Amino acid sequence: MIVFGLNQPFNLRVMATTFKDGDPGYAGVLGGVALGLESYHIFELKDEIPEAVWASEMAFKELEVEADLIEQICTTMREIRAG
Amino acid sequence: MLKGKKVAVFGERDDVTGLAIRHCVEAAGAEVVYETTSCFV
Numbered sequence: 001m002i003v004f005g006l007n008q009p010f011n012l013r014v015m016a017t018t019f020k021d022g023d024p025g026y027a028g029v030l031g032g033v034a035l036g037l038e039s040y041h042i043f044e045l046k047d048e049i050p051e052a053v054w055a056s057e058m059a060f061k062e063l064e065v066e067a068d069l070i071e072q073i074c075t076t077m078r079e080i081r082a083g
Numbered sequence: 084m085l086k087g088k089k090v091a092v093f094g095e096r097d098d099v100t101g102l103a104i105r106h107c108v109e110a111a112g113a114e115v116v117y118e119t120t121s122c123f124v
Contacts, residue, residue, distance in 0.1 A: 002091050003108060005099030011123055015093070037091075042104050045111070048085045053110040057103040065098075 002039040007065055009076045012041065016080045038081055041073050086112030094120040 002019050006012055016039035017024050023031040043062070046054060062070075090113045094101030101120040109115060 001088055002093065003104050005092075005094035005101065005104050005120075006123060007095070007098040008123065042099050042107060045085065045107070048111045049107045050110045053107055057106045058099070061099050061103070 002037050003045065004039060004041050006041075007069060007073060009069075009072050012039075012073065013076055013080060015039070016077060020080060039077060041077050043070050044074050044077060088113045089116045090114065091117040092119070094118070096120055096122040 002016070004012055004015065006015070014024060018028075018030050019035055019037040019039055022033045022035070023029075026032060042058065043065075046058070046062075049058070085108055090108050092101045092104045092108070092115055094104050101118040105115045105118050
């Protein structure tokens with residue numbers, strides 16, 4: 001599986017789609033090559049990470065990002081996995 | 084969900100770095116097979 005740390009929904013969509021279905025722009029070597037890999041953003045995996053590790057590695061980063069953007073990121077990733 | 088999974092990590096320099104993600108997923112039992120931190124600016 002793939003885990004991203006990028007907080008830009010548009011770029012996340014392109015990258016996650018590339019790993020799943022191949023490069024959507026047919027510009028790179030993965031154009032038309034469906035690897036079928038599932039992608040997640042690290043914010044989606046919060047419940048999987050031990051609390052102390054999340055607090056030391058991620059809590060500050062999480063505070064820097066607006067809740068709306070986190071929701072948008074998570075929605076984008078879910079759409080790509082479902083599609 | 085992460086336990087025993089092989090994970091490729093793509094971090095971002097100004098958002099969440101690859102190293103921070105590595106620490107998180109390894110603590111959850113995943114094996115990191117690739118890690119990088121890029122800058123998309």
